[in-house]
Amino acid sequence: MFIYSLQSVLEYRQSIEKEKLTEFSDAERNLHDEKRRLQEIGEHRAELAGDLRALQDKACNSRDIVLILKYSEELQRREQRQMEIVREAALVFEEKRKDLLEAVKKRKMMETHKEHRHQEYKTDLIAAERRETDDMSIQRFSRRGS
DSSP: OOOOTTHHHHHHHHHHHHHHHHHHHHHHHHHHHHHHHHHHHHHHHHHHHHHHHHHHTSOOOHHHHHHHHHHHHHHHHHHHHHHHHHHHHHHHHHHHHHHHHHHHHHHHHHHHHHHHHHHHHHHHHHHHHHHHHHHHHHHHHHHHHO
16 A cells, blocks of 8 residues: 655645635735725716816815815815735735745645556556566466476
């Protein structure tokens, strides 16, 4: 029966890969959420610009326009901050992706090594069986000759 001497290392590499996959998925989800927030801020700014254009045709208080403009400036600052958050989340995502690829590569190397060892085991087993069969044939032949 084949027993892989580095099975514990392979299992460790598999657990590391699973952990890296979880981290990658979390980073991907976070990046998606931050992009969605940025999009929502942009959509809100566009709505506000539309509201401001609608006020042009109406008689309105200058105070209302000033408040809308101040709010628009605040949304622009939020959008800039959110863009920075998205950039940082993208960097983390890329780092986690690289970590995951490295973990997958290490696990696959171990699995390839295990496969090679298993093939060597099977080859050695077949050779041992052939030697045993040859020895038995030689013994039978020598008994007949005696």
